[in-house]
Amino acid sequence: MSTAKTPPVIVLSQLYKRFGLGDAEHCAIDGIDLTIKKGEFIAIMGPSGCGKTTLLNILGLLDSDIEGSYELNGVPVATMSRRRQARIRSKQIGFVFQSFNLVSRLTVIENVALPLTYKGLRKVQRLERASDMLKTFHLNEREYYYPHQLSGGQTQRVAIARALVNEPSIILADEPTGNLDSRASHIIMEELSDLHKRGNTIIMVTHNPRLTTYASRVITMIDGTIESDTQKKRRTKKAARKRPLSGKKKLSKKATT
Amino acid sequence: MRILFWSHIQNARDSLRSNRGRSTLTMLGITIGVASVTAILALSGGASQIVSNQVDSLGGNIAVVRPGTQPSSNIDRLTQLQSPQQFASSTLTTNDLDSIERIEGVEGVAPLSLLSGAVSGDTTAPAGTTIVATTATLEQVNQLSIQEGQFLEPRITLPAAVIGAQLSIDIFGTEQSIGKTIQLRGEAFTVIGILKRANMPINYNGVDFDRSVIISREDSELIASSAPQIQQINIRSTSVETLAGVIVEINKALLRNHLGEADFVVLSGEEIAQPTSELFAVIAGVTAAIAAISLLVGGIGVMNIMLVNVAERTREIGIRKAVGASNGDIVWQFLIESLALSIGGGVAGYALGYGAAFGLSFLLPFEPLFSLEIAAFAIALSIVVGVIFGLYPAYRAARKDPISALRQYD
Known part of the structure; x- marks a missing residue:
């Protein structure tokens, strides 16, 4: 695989994330070692409460209260200042959320332009870039709509446009199709796999097994x-490779039926 | 950073517009506070300017000699503020008057002696009408202008008086009272001149010339048992440049006359107005401090609304952080919003304060003072309020955990 040659973007080793204290202590992430290379499309699967979203938040630098080490592009996150982390979120990471998370009092184009504000672009430049981005998602006629005036699929496309407007290298998607019907889901997934083909690293959390067909690598989590x-x-157990692959085949069959 | 600043301003404008009613009410709190402070400062500034303006308009070559010593500390000067009438037994004598007249560079010397006593014409003059005993030079030294008739002259032998225009109306019902007779302590005086209305009730002479009677020192002996006490000597030097030298000479001459006792003061320029100005400044300071309490209340209103804003927009804060806003960016966003509220309120308050000051000035004998200092103070005050009461909500907004902020649904 070509991914083997490219340098790792994300390296996690012995990552722990604890919530609560004493008796109520609970490990949401219970010792994860993970290496993600540039250009991978990773689907993280698992039941509710297994720590998928927590992991995604940690990867996106929204949660830096962790034990263990997390290196992003070779730099340990623990050594970064909060300001530097914010700059990395601004320049290298794009978020797509299940609940879209658009600012309801801003128009579609203003929402898409929001990340550019923190990059220090002028208003005209911001709106131009946001408009270009919306055009690629065929939403240019909806620029001055408010989020509540759009359908779910359109809203999520706006959210993806916002995640991409900064041209980030890593896209983190937390159940991007969780609130959408299957037709809209299909469109969103096509968009994401398109992005993947253009060389972006995508990490997607989902519990819809059908969506894993789009991914280049599937990680299943349980209890952190x-x-x-x-x-x-x-890579490690050639003999055992059939099991997950056959599982994947089965799933993809399911998906096509 | 500069671009971010502009986008924060746009953002603040949008968010305040979307809650127009709430923003206006919050601003109103600041407006009232700044308006009252501005009005008080403008009016007190106007009041304390009266006396110093008069001194300035006299041309800067005026010095006055007053009996007694000038209190050294500011507090003493305020608490011991007295009008010249109250210096019962003056240390200044006619001998001093002659000494000053002989000094080179002195253009005119006029003593002021204030007498109390009943004044009546057709009707009795209102209480507080003062009788001023002086010399003919007062006209020139104080630059009094005559509306009708003439000022005192040494060659006029019969008891003569010059009266203020308002007094003329008070006791004769008309400003045309030349030749009429007025009674001072029962003695008859003939009115030989009417002073032009000056409308300066507060001045460095302690006399409202519009409402007083001016008689000569010689005539004053008719109504007082002896030569009247001199409460103030006004001196005009030949030019502004010579004034300093004249003051030194006056000090020397009077010290000699008074056998080395410094029981008099020679004042010039700002010093003449100082006790009055300082009294006004202290009164203004105290009232402005009380008015500032309403500003404090307004500030708490700003803080309250900003906390509501932060709570309402928790999710937005989460989103902004997720797309790359640093804590500093969030602090600035909310701080600029609270500054917009307080500065908006401050500007409106400044305008309203001057409106109120002008309205009140119709009832007062002076105009409000316009100065850059007051404008700067009003704006600075509102900025300070905006920062003080905006910092805590902004800090709270910035400290929000982005994950839990995103989880909050609106």
Whole structure:
């Protein structure tokens, strides 16, 4: 695979994330080792409460209260100041949320232009870039609509446009199709896989197994640990590689039916 | 950073517009506070300017000699403020008058002696009408202008008086009272001149010339048992440049006359107006401080609304952080919003304060003072309020955890 040659973007080793104190202590992430290379499309699967979203928040530098080490592009996150983390969020990371998370009092184009504000662009430049981005998502006729005037699929496309407007190298998607019907889901997933083809690293959390067909690597989590990782299996245990692959085939069959 | 600043301003404008009613009410609190402070400062500034303006308009070559010593500390000067009438037994004598007259560079010397006593014409003059005993030079030294008739002259032998225009109306019902007779302590005096209305009730002479009677020192002996006490000597030097030298000479001459006792003061320029100005300044300071309490209340209103804003927009804060806003960016966003509220209120308050000051000035004998200092003070005050009461909400906004902020649904 070509991913083997490219340098790792994200390296996690012995990552722990604890919530609560004393008796109520609970490990949302319970010792994860993970290496993600540039250009991968990773789907993180698992039941509710297994720590998928927590992991995604940690990867997106929204949560820096962690134990263990997290290196982003070779730099340990623990050594970064909060300001530097914010700058990385601004320049390298794009978020797509299940609940879209658009600012309701801003128009579509203003929402898309929002990340550019923190990059220090002028208003005209911001709106131009946002408009260009919306055009690629065929939403240029909806620029001055408010988020509540759009359908779910359109709203999520706006959210993706916002995530991409800064041209980030990593896109973190937390159940991007969770609130959408299957037709809209399909469109969103096509957009994401398009982005993947253009060389972006995408990490997507989902519990819809059908969506894993778009991914290049599927990680299954349970109780804060990685239960299976298609790539690891493939590399380390050649013999056992059939199990997850066959599972994937089954799933993809399901998806086509 | 500069671009971010502009986008914060746009953002503040949008968010304040979207809650127009709420923003206006919050601003109103600041407006009232700044308006009252501005009005008080403008009016007190106007009041304390009266006396110093008069001194300025006299041309800067005026010095006055007053009996007694000038209190050294500011507090003493305020608490011991007295009008010249109250210096019962003056240390200044006619001998001093002659000494000053002989000094080179002195253009005119006029003593002021204030007498109390009943004044009546057709009707009795209102209480507080003062009788001023002086010499003919007062006209020139104080630059009094005559509306009708003439000022005192040494060659006029019969008891003569010059009266103020308002007094003329008070006791004769008309400004045309030349030749009429007025009674001072029962003695008859003939009115030989009417002073032009000056409308300066507060001045460095302690006399409202519009409402007083001016008689000569010689005539005053008719109504007082002896030569009247001199409460103030006004001196005009030949030019502004010579004034300093004249003052030194006056000090020397009077010290000699008084056998080395410094029981008099020679004042010039700002010093003449100082006790009055300082009294006004202190009164203004105290009232402005009380008015500032309403500003404090307005500030708490700003803080309250900003906390509501932050709570309402928790999710937006989460989104902004997720797309790359640093804590500093969030602090600035909310701080600029609270500054917009307070500065908006401050500008409106400044305008309203001057409106109120002008309205009140119709009831007062002076105009409000326009000065850059007051404008700067009003704006600075509102900025300070905006920062003080905006910092805590902004800090709270910035400290919000982005994950839990995003989880909050609106």
